[in-house]
Amino acid sequence: MLNENYAEHSTAREIRRPRFRQGLWAMGFLSAPSAVILFFLGLPVAWGIYISFTNLALTGPQAAHPSFVGLANYVHLFTSGLFWLSIKASLEYLIGSGLVGQVGLGLALALIIRRIPLGFRQFLVGLIVLSWVIPEIVTAFIWSSYLQTPGGLFDSVIGVLGVLPQSWLYKDPMLFLVIANIWRGTAFSMLVLGAAIESIPGELIDAAQIDGANRLQMFGRVILPMIRNSIATALVLITLWTLSDFTLIYVLTSGGPGYATDVLPVFTYQNSFSFYELGYGTALSIVLLLIASGLSLLYLRMVGTDY
């Protein structure tokens, strides 16, 4: 009896010991990466949460001696009309360019791209991916010049259709930001969804064809269910990226005219660095971070725990 107990105990220890040693090794290897991530990513978040409860300013007496103001920044934020205008602009930009534009057009392209003759397909995919890989600031310049009035290429092109030259970014600022961002980001969902469609077993398509499925049925009953997870993942990632986009909007419109395109990252930047209200700007950052955290958790659940 005693012996048996002892035996059991020792087996358990033998199993546990390598685990324990592996844990030590793992800690050794993970210490430097963890320290850097905690210091440069974790600390700013913790610091930011603290700052968001103060009236810290970029200059003046409140820069050196900020005082604790409790929830004042958050109250200010949620009762400020400008904040809600900014949320509205962010949602318009997100839905227009991210969800409808990039995912919708990306899915459409992924569906038709295989039917395009090879040489032409490579040319078109090359153009789309090139639009995606060039630095975002270059994209902003390209669109700024392309839409320039007078003299921009866009005016010359749609002049053929009889449309008069306009200051497009002034007249329809959000619409043209959305168009520019669709131009920039469609490649991602096209590539991801294209790969997902390619991985559908051929027999499935053949079987549906033999059963006499038309194109709409093929899409709705075969392709769509098979690539549902890829679409969901693309939606979440693109939502994250679109909500946090700064450069394209900042260069093209700086949030204007008025507050028409003042999306959350641009609004945050202006409050922090143009109006010098770091405490308020940080509270805005924390709000953006909370929204992104929720989305990121959603992303985690989708990618799964198979690691």
Next chain:
Amino acid sequence: MVARMRRMSENVGLSILYVALVLFFGLPLLWVFSAAFSQVTGIAWAWPTALSLQNFSAVITQPGIALSFLNAAGYSIASSLVAVILAALAGYPLSRFRFRGRLAFMLAILFITGLPITALMVPLFEMFVRLNWINTRWAVTLVMGALATPVSIWLLKAFIDTVDPALEEASWVDGAHRLSGYLRIVLPLTRPGLVVVFILNFLGAWSNFYVPFVLFSSTSKFPVAITIYDFFGNYGQVEYGQLAAFSLLYSVPVIGLYIASGGRLGRTLNIGGVKG
């Protein structure tokens, strides 16, 4: 007959669609290429009558621009090295060891990859002011490296997974230390992965605008992303040709790597969702 007519009208419809797609994606790119190589200066777009490199030479000879390319190369190489080294360290135990907290660590890393840099910059700026690190090259480089580390860990762990553990275990039987198995067997076999992750980080750092925009203040330390932004603000409205030439020079590493990878770059990029 009806079927043929239907097919014909479908083909016409598709052709119109293809032309529209090529115009939508191609025209803005046509602008930047034609404006850069054009001799015509000024704001109005016109077909280039003769190829000319004068815009490029005008940009290169501007004071400070060559320096900004050196700066950008320095920050991008150094920060990518930081991220690759840290990721190579973290990726190994995550791939090989079974220890408590492993899954939690992996999930935390994946969670962080989803968080936007834009939301982090104001607190990071404030922290940098406190530490007196604003406008210091090494600190900004470290930030860029740290920001790239979580995605790099995720990618490199997957690469190390593909290296057969039997190879390093054989070296332990021969009496080699676990550490030397890692250095002599695992890392050399992971080299393709290290290269891919380095290149992706390099491109990300090279294109990064917001981080240096907030954390640098003196012209001599600006990477290209900021110099080109200043150039746009000062001359861009009038010197479109030069702005286009500058944009192309700045995009050369990205376009070059894209072409060199035979179009696979796009596919690799979306494994980790690095862009954005």
